[in-house]
Amino acid sequence: MNWRLKKTIVLVGMMGAGKTAVGTQLARVLGVPFLDSDEEIVKAANRTIAEIFERDGEAFFREKEAQVIARLLRGRPGVLSTGGGAFLQERNRQAIAAHGVSVWLKADLELLWQRVRHKSSRPLLRTPDPRGTLAALLVAREPVYALADLMVESRPDTSVEQMADRVAQALLARPDVLERK
Numbered sequence: 001m002n003w004r005l006k007k008t009i010v011l012v013g014m015m016g017a018g019k020t021a022v023g024t025q026l027a028r029v030l031g032v033p034f035l036d037s038d039e040e041i042v043k044a045a046n047r048t049i050a051e052i053f054e055r056d057g058e059a060f061f062r063e064k065e066a067q068v069i070a071r072l073l074r075g076r077p078g079v080l081s082t083g084g085g086a087f088l089q090e091r092n093r094q095a096i097a098a099h100g101v102s103v104w105l106k107a108d109l110e111l112l113w114q115r116v117r118h119k120s121s122r123p124l125l126r127t128p129d130p131r132g133t134l135a136a137l138l139v140a141r142e143p144v145y146a147l148a149d150l151m152v153e154s155r156p157d158t159s160v161e162q163m164a165d166r167v168a169q170a171l172l173a174r175p176d177v178l179e180r181k
Helices: 019-030 037-045 049-056 058-074 090-099 109-116 130-145 160-171
Strands: 003-005 008-012 034-036 079-081 100-106 150-153 178-180
Touching: 003 019, 008 019, 008 058, 008 090, 008 160, 019 034, 019 079, 019 160, 034 037, 037 049, 037 058, 037 079, 049 058, 058 079, 058 090, 090 100, 100 160, 109 130, 150 160
Parallel strands: 008 079, 008 100, 034 079, 100 150
Antiparallel strands: 003 178
16 A cells, blocks of 8 residues: 655654554554654764663753654654653653654553563663662643644553554544545
8 A cells, every 4th residue: 555644754752662563563664764863862872771871861862862862853754662761851842843743652560661671771771679660750741742633552462563554544644644545
């Protein structure tokens, strides 16, 4: 099937929600570029996210993240995966609203924990109680994620391919963003 994407699709949500995996598959299905804001920051800084947090702090990271997201939104329409904290920043939400469409991949705590508990690459979870930290982040962030243009719920029994299809179906309700050719 042929698609015409008019605006960049920006996937938002918690770490472990599937933004990168679903975004990669969605971009493949739609035949558009896949971009990952965290990957772009790592490339530009030549350091990992954890190293940036450690050396320069979260405020510096958020500044670089906002610059990268704004730059990526100005490019050819594609699928953009963002870090879990990106959508919390008002300036990022405004840039996304102006140049793209936000899709919240919503996942419950249990699913998120199953996906992130063995990953050491999550600087915000380097605490004595990472599951408790994840739960607190989820509670704090959900009201902001709920501001996204669309929401697609992630479930443990849903494959990456099925999630990408569900996101594409949700986007068809937005002819200003996506249409079939």
